[in-house]
Amino acid sequence: MRNYIFILLALVMSTAWSQELNCNVVVNAQKTGNENVQVFKTLERQLTEFINNTKWTDKSFKPQERIDCGMIITIENYDTDLFQATLQVQSTRPVFGSTYAAPVYNYNDKDFNFQYLEFQNFVYNPNQFESNLVSMITFHIYMILGLDADTFAPKGGEEYYKQAQTIVNYSQQNNAKGWKLADGQQTRFVLIDNVLSSTFKEFRDVMYEYHRNGLDEMSNDAKEGKQAIAESITDLQTLNNRRPNSYLMRVFFDAKSDEIQEIFSDGPSVNVSDLISTLTRIAPFHAAKWRKINF
Incomplete structure (x- = not known):
């Protein structure tokens, strides 16, 4: 009986703290001419597990409340553990009283160069730079969370945008493009700066x-x-x-x-x-x- 109660409580807790995202990750390496190389399949699987199995907030999400989203990583070129790519990110949210899913985020990030060794662990630290790959993925995760929350409550995404901004700030120590003001007017830096600015309220x-x-x-x-x-x-x-x-x-x-x-x-x-x-x-x-x- 005690074992039964323990299992039941575990199931209840698992449901109460369900992860936030239902993300479909695709790694497309056709442009390299070597799309069947195992490292691309491993990267796709590891990112899928990392995004969907990590708890990104302290909020409770029911399984049906998980945010549907997708990330397509198009590998342009690679050399051993160095990858040149682009990242297409999309997310939707359900519309009340219908089966329609409204698009919320549709972002093409063209500045995506990263290092990756097959089977390396992905570690996310909210306050510390780990790698450009992890920073890129987590920045867009918090943009997805912030935009989705804004559609349900006025200024509902504030804490998620703040975390996205934190990721931008500590990722500036990296030499990769997109994290600094000097990198141009269509970057991650500009995006989160605009979202949080009263100029664009x-x-x-x-x-x-x-x-x-x-x-x-x-x-x-x-x-x-x-x-x-x-x-x-x-x-x-x-x-x-x-x-x-x-x-x-x-x-x-x-x-x-x-x-x-x-x-x-x-x-x-x-x-x-x-x-x-x-x-x-x-x-x-x-x-x-x-x-x-x-x-």
Whole structure:
């Protein structure tokens, strides 16, 4: 009987402290001409286990609440333990009352050079640099967590963004690109700096309004939900007036452009003329999609 109770308690605790992510990791080495080399398969398996089996927060996640996400590592070149690659990161969140998963994060990190020896242990230290590979993966994990939390509660992702910023700060001791201001205007440094800056405060407000008061309300009242989404996008105009053509705006629409086009091309009709005008001004790089909104 005592053994039965112990097993039951263990199962309950396991469920209560379930990991946060359900991440599909792909290591694509076709460009090297040696995609069947075992080291790539080992790297893929180890990263999958590292991401999905690590407890990244002190929050309780039920199994069905795990965040669906994906990471595609494209190996461009390698030499022994040195790898040149790019990293595509995506995450989604469920929409209330539907089977639809809304894209939240869609980021292509082109500055991804790292060292890796097959079967090496991955160690994550919240306050200390371990390797560029671990820093890259964990930075994007905390961006996924932060953005997801912002869609459910106002400023809900603050602690995760702070950890992403900590990773940026201690990774600057490394010579890899993307961690410093001097590395350019479309980097990890700029991304987290913008997210946490009051200059771009509307971004996080829109993440909440768009998802919680827009998408999640569409199952109750599709027209009202669409209107809330349109109003949240209009709020980005204030940000754009302050900082035109910002990197953060590009990151937002890289995730949301297809979804916005689809939402306003179907369902109950709402006035889209002002919306299209706003979209064309603040996200001209997706103008072809905005021209397709004609519902």
